[in-house]
Amino acid sequence: MIHKFIHWALDNPLIIILLSLALTCFGGYAFIHVNVEAYPDPAPAIVEVIAKFPGASAEEVERQVTIPLEVALSGMPGLKSSRSKSLFGLAHLRNQFEYGIDFFAARQEVINRLQFVDDLPPGVKPSLSPQSPTGEILRYTLRSPKDAAGNEIYSLNDLKSLQDWFLERQFRRVPRIIDLVSAGGTVKRYEVHPDPESLMHYGITLDQLTKAISDSNANVGGDYLALGQNMLNVRGIGLIGEGLDPMRAEAVLKSHDAREAASYLRAEEQRRIERIRQTVITAIEHLPVRVENVVEGGPERYHDDLVNRGVVVGNQPRMGRISLSHPVLNDSGEELRDENGNRIWVDEPEKVQGIVLLRKGEHSLPALHDLEDKIKELNESQGRMLPDVKIEPYYDRAELIAVTTETVRENLLMGMLLVTVILLMFLSNVRSALIVAINIPLALLFAFAVLYLRGMSANLLSIGAVDFGIIVDSSVIMVENIYRHLSTEEHVELTFKQRILMATQEVERSLFFTTAIMVCAFLPLFTMQGPEGQIFGPMADTYAFALGGALVLALTVAPVLCLYFFKNLKPAPDNALVRSMKTGYLRNLKFCLHHRWLTVGLMIAMVVATGLMLPFLGREFMPELEEGNLWIRGTFPINITLAEAAKQVDVARRVMRKYPEVKVVVSQSGRPDDGTDPTGFYNSEFFVPLKPRGEWPEVKEQFGWMRMFRERRPRTKEELISEMNAELSEQILGVNWNFSQNIRDNVMESLSGVKGDNSVKIFGPDLDKLEQIAEQVKTRLSAIKGIESVGVFRTKGQPNLEIPIDPEKCSKWGASVADVEDVIQTAVGGKPVSTMIEGERRFDITLRWPEDLRSSEEAILNIPIDLSNPQGDESGRSKEAVSATGANTPNLALAGSQITSAFNVVDTTPRRRLRDLVTPLDEKGRQTPQGKFARSGASTIYRENESRLIAVKFSVRGRDLAGAVAEAQNSTKDLFTSPYSAKWSGEFQEMEEAEHRLLMIVPVSLVLVFILLYLAFHNLLDAIMVFSNVLALSMGGVWALLITQTNFSISAAVGFISIFGVAIMDGLLLISYFNQMRLLGKPLEEAILLGAEKRVRPVMMTALTAIFGLLPAALSTKIGAQTQRPLAIVVVGGMLATLFLTRYLMPVLYSFYGHREPSASSGHMAH
Structure with a gap:
């Protein structure tokens, strides 16, 4: 033939x-x-589930959210492993399927299972994350115009709103793009800060204030009215701000002056604030009691401090912060330098960032070309974005x-x-x-x-x-x-x-x-x-x-x-x-x-x-693909605040940008608001794109015989990492630094569930014991040659102010547990009572205690609580009067810590302070007056296949992976006794599994070859x-x-x-x-x-x-x-x-x- x-x-x-x-x-x-990728996606089908439980501790999230979701998702066809993280206000589950399982089939199976989860706390709605290990194809920040003093013209609320409600939808419409992850900035909300004394003075409860605001912010329909041959819809318009979106108003979109646009936005916010302040709660002797009468500052001080007291535009509690350092460029794109030859840098501590995600299995280059066109269209068109706001990409997969x-x-x-x-x-x-x-x-x-x-x-x-x-x-x-x-x-x-x-x-x-x-x-x-x-x-x-x-x-x-x-x-x-x-x-x-x-x-x-x-002959899984960037992770103490982390991160950026090989430094402290990257303020990550190797300066002496050709040479990347790590460790004490690359870090985290190249996972039931074993493992790993960047992913150490409600005290004073918890939630965390509708955008209207009344343990324990069914009136009820709401209230004040006021024009509202209804816990978890409200709890609870774990991450440098891990295993094997066990994960695990599969396949291949040889001869x-x-x-x-x-x-x-x-x-x-x-x-x-x-x-x-x-x-x-x-x-x-x-x-x-x-x-x- x-x-x-x-x-x-x-x-x-x-x-x-x-x-x-x-x-x-x-x-x-x-x-x-033909589509070209720098690196194929090595991950199987991974479907991530996110569930927010605002205000809940890690233990509560684990008990009430994570475990029910794990149970519901277990047993799915092709499911290989299920990993979860439970942390403050967030549950994150990563479901990894076997190779060969179609991603979209796996995703649909997860969606089907989530429909039957009905034992979650009220308001907790699990959703799917769009994240993919190699899905990040473009990162950008929003450039906001500045005034003559160098201050941002638009607020972080403005930029974040533009990102979440406009740009996210624009990028989702680009073919092959699944979603946009937004980080940085602040999520706007309108805050009402009630004044306890004013509430008591007018006899107004928090429930009355809540209902008044909620009822005053709605449109209603009155069916239709027939007038002759015409039909008219009857509508009652009560929405605050009429439901109009000031950001899409002509005064903004057609403006060529950013200051005029920003002034219009601020004026519209104040108009809505004024409407909230004028909301009537009740009437006393035919005189209205408005919101402004019972908020911090009151009506008398309202005009003296318009935007900072009583009713204000605030923001949701921040989960993270994005900062950017970049060199100043001239019109030709060249870096500007000072008289000493050093680059001139601009440091922007607050930025709004967008990460564009590619749908799994789609082609990168066509998507990147479409994104480039979309960004050009948005930047150049008039009336699409806020005046003078520009999208500035700083990472583009097309370069790699x-x-x-x-x-x-x-x-x-x-x-x-x-x-x-x-x-x-x-x-x-x-x-x-x-x-x-x-x-x-x-x-x-x-x-x-x-x-x-x-x-x-x-x-x-x-x-x-x-x-x-x-x-x-x-x-x-x-x-x-x-x-x-x-x-x-x-x-x-x-x-x-x-x-x-x-x-x-x-x-x-x-x-x-x-x-x-x-x-x-x-x-x-x-x-x-x-x-x-x-x-x-x-x-x-x-x-x-x-x-x-x-x-x-x-x-x-x-x-x-x-x-x-x-x-x-x-x-x-x-x-x-x-x-x-x-x-x-x-x-x-x-x-x-x-x-x-x-x-x-x-x-x-x-x-x-x-x-x-x-x-x-050393062994490793795969040589590391050089991506031309650094992904640096700093792990701070668990209890660090976002503000303190920001200070330390600013220092780290200054260190990193000193190196001439660095092009840009972008830092992220905490996590995005959507929970796609589950971590806390203690975790700070730095994306550091590097210049092309040909532009690296010659700062090192040349090796040996190479000096014949030139005396000096550029740093190697390993030398750059080593020197940067040493300086960071010297400048910021007590912080563990880990160096990787953007794609590699995402891939290794998706495969192992740990933010690091390699890790040892220690499984066991007790978090304290896990922490103890992990510290011993860390000590021994640090002593092994070639093992660096050793760090423990802490599970304990998060300070909590736990306020245990005492049922006996509540019974004595006629307070319900729900009343007390509602006040704690409202006064400290802020409770949404209504929604400000601005066109397509939605913002919470929240009740929250003034900051000075919730800034310490003592202030929180003095929060007044309205008693819905007061008991224990030592002085009796000799007389009753009708309040503004028609409810019976005692005319005489209660004894003890009852709050009264001589200026109450109606009567006294029965109240107790929070301390009268709670009792702290001792070390054994029993309520006793000798206990403490401030207690240490879990920061993050890690689980894998429904078992708790703690991870010790490490990197191997200057030595083969297999040899280093073999020595580490031998050094730590005596630490793991039942019911505690260890599993070595990450790149090492993938290497062992791959070698095992090859040992099975290669002999079969050689046998077939031998058979062909025999047939030939x-x-x-x-x-x-x-x-x-x-x-x-x-x-x-x-x-x-x-x-x-x-x-x-x-x-x-x-x-x-x-x-x-x-x-x-x-x-x-x-x-x-x-x-x-x-x-x-x-x-x-x-x-x-x-x-x-x-x-x-x-x-x-x-x-x-x-x-x-x-x-x-x-x-x-x-x-x-x-x-x-x-x-x-x-x-x-x-x-x-x-x-x-x-x-x-x-x-x-x-x-x-x-x-x-x-x-x-x-x-x-x-x-």
């Missing part, structure tokens, strides 16, 4: 050429338009994609050029080298065409790790054999086309078997699962497409081009290079054959030496002999890793898999030659020498093309080269072993058994 296919191609050369041109055009189109793509492009072009030079050197015929060289880009274009048609993405590894020396082996074999036939005097009686056809017939069977063997060798790549499957799966597809395309091209295009290019080819001997190689090789081979036991002994010694060196010894070539090439790969001090990783494992096929192919062809010579009756040694001589040129060509095809990738240190470098090193080392080992090993081994009569079919592979 293959013979007929080649025959058809030679009979129809014009069709083949036209099809080749069509492939070139369509492949070129596909190459330009462009840099990595450029690295791959350089490596590919250099590799293709080197392969072409090698072909030219050995064939010494420009036309033959050109034929093979033409098939290199055609094979690449064929692969891109298939990727494009299947809607698949190309990425750094899928393109950059393809060795074109291996890909075009089939073309090398085909063209070399045709060239050899036509350059001799053999079969001159045949026509030119017949001689080409005869040459192709000789190799067609070997091409088929070698390609089949190559595919079987790549079987582990196709069957990989887990993160390594996500990363290397696209590479396997690209390799398969390129191999298939190269085979088709070798069977069609190569013979057709030979038909045209070799017409006037004259017989020519081998060139000087090939002749010298043959002479030297045959001389050395004769020596080895005459001293074969010495040769075998040396080989055994090398195998033993390699085996002895294996323990010194029908001889067990021949099959074993060829199989031994794998061992020799593997030794070359191992020594290449050892010499370059490169750790064994999944990338290196893929390199070994790549050379297995080449090793088998070379061995198969060589043994076939030997058998063919033996079948022709040649003596054993002569048969070996003749067969080896024939294979000198093709073996050298295939080996050197494979070496030089990936040599640029093996030597590259640019951004994007890190993940493919171990693969390239293994391939280069393995193919060097082919040149110096297998060319001698296999003939020597064959000499031990080659005297037997080979089977008739065992030489059919030779050509």
Whole structure:
């Protein structure tokens, strides 16, 4: 069948050429338009659930929210693990499914389960997070105009409102974008600060105030009214502000002056404040009692301090803060410097940030192009955003994609050029080298065409790790054999086309078997699962497409081009290079054959030496892809406030921006308001984009002999991290710093559930005991060489002001627990009583005690509480009067701590102070007057698969991961006794799981290869002999890793898999030659020498093309080269072993058994 296919191609050369041109055009189109990713998404389907429980402690969130949600979501099909965090006011659950489970199917399953959760506290509504490990494709901040004094014209409320209610919706409409995460700024709310004395003076309760505000802010419908032939809808308009949105008013959108727009917004806010103040609560003797009469400041002081007393525009409790430091640029985009040459920086402590998230599985580049258009449209259009507010991106995934793509492009072009030079050197015929060289880009274009048609993405590894020396082996074999036939005097009686056809017939069977063997060798790549499957799966597809395309091209295009290019080819001997190689090789081979036991002994010694060196070969999961940025995390004390954290973060930014390699510094303290990043004020993260390596200043002395070229050099990234870490630790004491990169940090957190590259998770029931064990683990890990940035994710240490309500006291004074809790919630935290509707925007109207009445434990305990059913009236009830609300209230004051006022124009409202209704707890949890209200509680409760845990995170630097963790495991194993256990997670866990899967898959692949070999030779010894070539090439790969001090990783494992096929192919062809010579009756040694001589040129060509095809990738240190470098090193080392080992090993081994009569079919592979 293959013979007929080649025959058809030679009979129809014009069709083949036209099809080749069509492939070139369509492949070129596909190459330009195929989606390219810097890094494939290695995570499985992960669905995150967020549930807010405002004001609740971590323990309450765990009991009332997290555990019910865990129970409801357990048992979902394909669910691998469920991890949760319970912290102040927030529950966050991360449900990780098995690889192969469709993300949207998993998401729908979670949605279905959440519909049946009915035992959550009132007002708690779980929602799904849009987060994805590699979904962050663009980050930006909002630039607000400043006045002459340098102050922001718009408030943080304005910018945050613009972000949440306008920009978020705009970006969601961009195709492929799932959501926008907003951080920084403040969420506006209208606050009413009641004055306790004024409430008591007028006999007004908090419930009355709440109801008055709520009832005065509504529209109602009165059905319709028929007036003649017309129908009119009857509506009662009572909304505060008429429900109009001042931010979308013409006075704002059409304004060209930001100050005018901001003044209009402030005036509209004051108009709404005035409306709230004028709201009537009740009437006393026909005189209205308004809100302004019972709030802080009252009506008399209202005009003296308009915006800061009584009713104000405030904000929700802040969960986080975004700050930005950036250098000042001139109009040309160059950094401005002072007289000392230092960069001039602008520090903006308060910014509003947006993080645009890509929908999982979508393509980045088209989305980024659409986002670029959307941002340009919003920035340039009039009347869309607030005047002079601009969107300023500071991180764009397109930059990383462009840099990595450029690295791959350089490596590919250099590799293709080197392969072409090698072909030219050995064939010494420009036309033959050109034929093979033409098939290199055609094979690449064929692969891109298939990727494009299947809607698949190309990425750094899928393109950059393809060795074109291996890909075009089939073309090398085909063209070399045709060239050899036509350059001799053999079969001159045949026509030119017949001689080409005869040459192709000789190799067609070997091409088929070698390609089949190559595919079987790549079987582990196709069957990989887990993160390594996500990363290397696209590479396997690209390799398969390129191999298939190269085979088709070798069977069609190569013979057709030979038909045209070799017409006037004259017989020519081998060139000087090939002749010298043959002479030297045959001389050395004769020596080895005459001293074969010495040769075998040396080989055994090398195998033993390699085996002895294996323990010194470090292991890691994957080399870290250089992203061109730093992601720095600082862990502060658990009880730090946002304000104090902000001060320390400002110091950290000043330290970071001192380094000339830093482009921008963006800091985030706390978490976004939507809870997508569950953490507290103690966690501060810094995103630090770095300048291109070519712009790093030379500040370090050069190493050793390199001083001959230049005395100074730039810092390495490791040196930058080390120096920055040391200075941060010196400037800010007691803070643990962790250094990673943006994408890597997100990926590792999604896979392990911990913010760190690696961690040891300690499981157990008691939080105090977990903290104790974690401290011991931290101490021991810190003493291990190579383990750095050790830190404990604290679960305890959060100070709480716990106010236990005493049922006996409540019963004595006639107060209900609900009354007391309602007052605590309202007075301290602020209780929404209504909603301010401003167009499409919604803002809470909140009751909250004035700050000086809730700023300390003593002030909170003195909060007055209205008694709905007063008891314990020591002085009796001699007289009753009717209050403004018609309720009976005592005319006489109660004894004890009862609050009274001589100016009460109605009567006294029965009240007690909060301290009269509560009793603190002692250390054993019993209510006693000797207890304390201030107690330490849990800050964050971590759970995994429904068990509590504490995590100790760490990083490994300057040492292999496996060795460091093995020492750490041995050092800490005595700390974990039942019911406490440990699990080593993160990159180490992924490495072990990947290696375990490879140990299962690779043997299956090799067995299939062995079966194909047996089918090719029908001889067990021949099959074993060829199989031994794998061992020799593997030794070359191992020594290449050892010499370059490169750790064994999944990338290196893929390199070994790549050379297995080449090793088998070379061995198969060589043994076939030997058998063919033996079948022709040649003596054993002569048969070996003749067969080896024939294979000198093709073996050298295939080996050197494979070496030089990936040599640029093996030597590259640019951004994007890190993940493919171990693969390239293994391939280069393995193919060097082919040149110096297998060319001698296999003939020597064959000499031990080659005297037997080979089977008739065992030489059919030779050509």
